[in-house]
Amino acid sequence: MxxxxxxxxxxxxxxxxxxxxxxxxxxxxxxxxxxxxxxxxxxxxxxxxxxxxxxxxxxxxxxxxxxxxxxxxxxxxxxxxxxxxxxxxxxxxxxxxxxIDTNKFYQTSTDSNNTDNLLYVSRLEERKGVYTLIRALGKNKQQLSEFHCTLVGEIEDRARVETLIDRFGLNNTVSLEGRVPNLRNYYNSADLLVVPSVHEDFGLVYLEAMACGTPVIGTTGVPKEVIPSNDVGYRAEPKNPQDLYEKIKNSLDKNWEYSKIIDHAQSYxxxxxxxxxxxxxxxxxxxxxxxxxxxx
Incomplete structure (x- = not known):
């Protein structure tokens, strides 16, 4: 100094x-x-x-x-x-x-298909809600159309995650990616980002996904200014698999105005x-x- x-x-x-x-x-x-x-x-x-x-x-x-x-x-x-x-x-x-770096996170063209692509980006641990997400999908998989959920992030307890995936018969619909070098491609390939954290001091991943035009689901533990309205995403109750499933279903059925999602992210x-x-x-x-x- x-x-x-x-x-x-x-x-x-x-x-x-x-x-x-x-x-x-x-x-x-x-x-x-x-x-x-x-x-x-x-x-x-x-x-x-x-x-x-x-x-x-x-x-x-x-x-x-x-x-x-x-x-x-x-x-x-x-x-x-x-x-x-x-x-x-x-x-x-x-x-x-x-x-967020909007020169790094932005919308690109992606190939569409008939599968609903869900994305989770965070550490795979209890506080970040990954087990709530797996339970929400497992308990309601019959009510969802074709879907795939990609889990991206460091895994705190891989055996526990894999056991829960296996218990709900999600081996063919949930995949573990670990850490990845280019999140932009994942955000753009996703129809929905789902990170049901119990608590976030902020939550950059939600805005990064929105900058790519992807709607998000967090929880009421995420600051309101990050997910301010249902125009950009939903806030589910923490540790509530059924409420999370309902928010996922509503999101996948919704006709989003993607320009509103991107505009909100651009403000950050x-x-x-x-x-x-x-x-x-x-x-x-x-x-x-x-x-x-x-x-x-």
Whole structure:
């Protein structure tokens, strides 16, 4: 840090990365503002016992001197209010600045066929809803027309996934791809992205799919701004296979206005979000707050 002369310091996360940045700033650049990007509170939300207690204490201490925050989504904002309501008057914050690369994710022409192609893109683990998806398909496979579901992502417990697929007789209709290098081709080949996560701080995969013109299904655990209406997708109840199946069936039967889906994703393009960053940095460099009402 001694080799640069920054106007602003931008640090990611409020846990272990924050204290060194804060201390070095005070040592070298006392008047330079710090802005901290908050991607979520998984270290509290999905832990317990002493670990949860220690992480909450660390983040609480950091919040007292954090000054300026950029929050991932309204979901993260609600968690901030839930876990640290006593600290809300100690900093300024701006909500919602995630973006996708629309030069990488865009609609291409694909060959159509009579099979309904479902796509799941995420880690194959309980929290991401992959078992809920398999159960939804398995319990209702007779009610669905010809379909195929492709599961893309790292597999936490391959044996468990394969056992559940086998139990429901889905070996010929559900395939495991693991990690793949080019998601755009998968998004464009899919009729529907289905990722029924219990919780998402944001959910980039939904917007990546939408940028390719593919409607999506998440859950009510996905921030509303990501799936704001049934024009772009549906939000099912978490851990509810029957509700998920009904959302899948409705989606496959629906005549989508694909331009609306793409337009929503485009609003999260980096070209748009970079302008928001510029406004935030400009305000900070002039000693002005970045709260959501004033930053725009």
């Amino acid at each position: 001694e080799k640069v002369d920054p106007d602003i310091l931008h640090v990611h996360h409020l846990d272990f990365r924050f204290p060194p940045t804060y201390l070095e700033r005070n040592r070298l650049y006392e008047d330079v503002p710090i802005v901290t990007a908050v991607h979520g509170f998984h270290s509290i939300k999905f832990t317990d016992g002493d670990l949860q207690k220690n992480m909450k204490s660390l983040i609480s201490s950091n919040l007292c001197v954090a000054e300026n925050l950029i929050l991932n989504s309204t979901s993260v904002e609600k968690e901030l209010e839930k876990f640290f309501s006593e600290s809300l008057d100690k900093f300024n914050f701006y909500t919602g600045i995630n973006a 393009s980096w070209s748009n979000k970079i302008n928001e960053y510029k406004q935030i940095y400009s305000r900070l460099s002039k000693g002005r707050p970045i709260d959501i009402a004033q930053a725009k």
